[in-house]
Amino acid sequence: MQRTKISKLLEATELDVDIHVKGWVRTKRGNKHVAFIALNDGSSIHSIQIVADPNTIGEDLLKGVSTGASISVFGKLVASQGSGQKVEITAERIEVIGVADPEKYPLQPKKHSLEFLREIAHLRPRTNTFGAIFRIRHAMSYAVHKFFNDKGFYYWHNPFVTGSDAEGAGEMFRVTTLDPTNPPLTEDGKVDYSQDFFGKETNLTVSGQLEGELGALALGEIYTFGPTFRAENSNTTRHLSEFWMIEPEMAFYDLTDNMDLAEEFLQFLCQYALDHCADDLAFLEKRLIDEDKVKPQAERSPMTLTDKLKFVVENPFERLTYTEAIQILSNSKPNKKGKFQFPVEGWGTDLQSEHERYLVEKHFKKPVILTDYPKDIKAFYMRMNEDGNTVGAMDILFPGIGEIVGGSQREERLEVLTSRMAEMGIPEEDMDWYLDTRRFGTAPHSGFGLGFERLMIFVTGLSNIRDVIPFPRTPGSAAF
């Protein structure tokens, strides 16, 4: 008899039918006369209750039905007697497929700290919290692909091992097959990378943007979605050494087109979560409320998970320039009263998360897009504005998190680009391929980047980035 997934059973309308389920035991309780087994197969945050009569099923067999064991259950789907669920299963036969010794299985039914669960990242997807997170992670990934596919964008597969090192987005990991103790050397005592696997020094990509531009300037509208690597020694709750980025890049888009797209994209993602992840969100929302209860007021989430998602979906994003934002912040109460950890000193400084959150949560009470940043705090490829001091950049700011998207119109004018590169000490010869796009059929174009884990933190309410990716890589840690 074909097994049915638990998510399907929980939606079932036809009762008193024979069914077959398989899954893992979350809990077992009861007494000599009846056992209640909560069974989960990963298809839903909800387990289904199995009601088992020890006389029918066998007391000995039920001993093997402990938390973590995998079992196969044949029985009848019936209306539930208890509260909390609509249906349950009256077991007619149970097979224990794989036991889980209660003395050894680490995931016993009690509250585990996120720190402890991080140590057993190979087992934590079996918990309610991480099941919910990783189902949402899937839903958000699919939403990314669906959004761009439906708009006629092409998924563009950039390289991960790269011989290009000019983007300067961060420290890089070297990729090599040279003998580590005894690498070949050149005459002047440096490592001879011409003998390395790729015949040159290669690193893991820090951003696919430059290669993405190559795609956009041929296919029109592309996006990337894949891992990105930064070898920064930052052991914080906001940094990973390996994380996923989404980087759309569009020919013939100016900065306004870029903002319109990014706003529509973020609203689509948040609406998708509301529409497709209601049960998992409800679980995480309750979790967050419980967590917040023991925190001081200042550290609590400004809104519930659902309210945050609706805040994005229902409010048109406020758009203003960096210069306007600096004025607002300079004159703001927290700045005047010295409440910001980093006082706003004036035009030219980079904004901190506390400033970004102030604009979103206190001042505008909407998501905010800041544009036209000082050129000196932005990358070389951003389009120079006519004032000569600012570039056509845009950052999108969200509640609770600050910057979630960073983008810009790209500098399409060859001379402006090369003079900017010279200013910043980026050698033209390394970027010849990139400059070719400006030499031949150049066109205005724009793009932005969304750190996928940043989005996941926003949607799930988890506060440590290590908890929204299955196997986090951080300085000193690469288990599994």
Added chain:
Amino acid sequence: MQRTKISKLLEATELDVDIHVKGWVRTKRGNKHVAFIALNDGSSIHSIQIVADPNTIGEDLLKGVSTGASISVFGKLVASQGSGQKVEITAERIEVIGVADPEKYPLQPKKHSLEFLREIAHLRPRTNTFGAIFRIRHAMSYAVHKFFNDKGFYYWHNPFVTGSDAEGAGEMFRVTTLDPTNPPLTEDGKVDYSQDFFGKETNLTVSGQLEGELGALALGEIYTFGPTFRAENSNTTRHLSEFWMIEPEMAFYDLTDNMDLAEEFLQFLCQYALDHCADDLAFLEKRLIDEDKVKPQAERSPMTLTDKLKFVVENPFERLTYTEAIQILSNSKPNKKGKFQFPVEGWGTDLQSEHERYLVEKHFKKPVILTDYPKDIKAFYMRMNEDGNTVGAMDILFPGIGEIVGGSQREERLEVLTSRMAEMGIPEEDMDWYLDTRRFGTAPHSGFGLGFERLMIFVTGLSNIRDVIPFPRTPGSAAF
């Protein structure tokens, strides 16, 4: 006035309306009285014809309208006078956005070899052939996500930098930030990886399967889709150092369930290509026919592109054991007449592509699934059959290409798995996390791997794997 994508215009039914298009010039021909410009914006293999009167548009301006230039065109969409297209644009105003000096732009309108285009991989997406390939690459990627999402699978994000080196699927790339000339050494003169970024030796993943099993044994049904790395010094038309793999992994699936899923998946992908990539496929099909004309009969494609896709969609896959296949091959005409490059020696040898293709193209005239391979030619994690000699593996064979999918039921029995690992010299202590899934709630499960570029070769008819990925990485080559 909002611009319209060319793909939309080509489908337009409303004529004699004002339109605005942007794109890149593919060709310009004509005379003093009229210019015909083929304009492409990447949204379709088809360019739209712009008809420009030099008197209206300006002769000088038209000089800048050369192959590769980007232009903006305002005009009227009208029924086409010529054959080959239904609509064309009568230009009222043209702006040259970015020129492309005909003396320097490498993609002049003439036939370029694939080898030449590989050297300018940053520009080749602007050609018809690579535009078609990369649009199909997008469509196939999206089809992968759609197939699994619609079935309730979760996209599972495995790590790419891995501290695990036990899978043994191939040579690995080291990932490091240690000083290359002067790495820290331990007392016995080896590199002290405890001082490396992750506190241990780390490499790029060769397969996400083992981590995928962790996901499946918690969430039920997962799939991976991302880059995979092999540091093999294989300079062939079938190998890349960086390629994309799709690896679904499913709890409670036996080998038959696994085959059913893989067959349905491959048929879905091929049907999706037929349904969504008709124009690009038609272009590549004609290309392949032209290429084949100059080849000796033996090297020609066994079928056209469309016929190959239909062959997969319309034929239920033939399923037989490796042992049965060896008998068929041993007794086959080409084996008896010495026509195989590698004679079939008998049970226990690995099959070559020529054998696989014989079974598919000549013997069964259907896609073929071979099962139950000798344990000695398969990986340690495949489930041991009762005969003690074979494992529950399955390979799917396609026309023109041979193996396209490899999978197996996984060994879920702890003792069988550990004794197999001992036989093959895989240290248990390195795999403790993997073995935990067999210690706690183990369950029958299965999975398979599809090399995405292998699929792309099948669908596009290109013969060199370097031509189906935007930026190929091969020994000695990592440009861009």
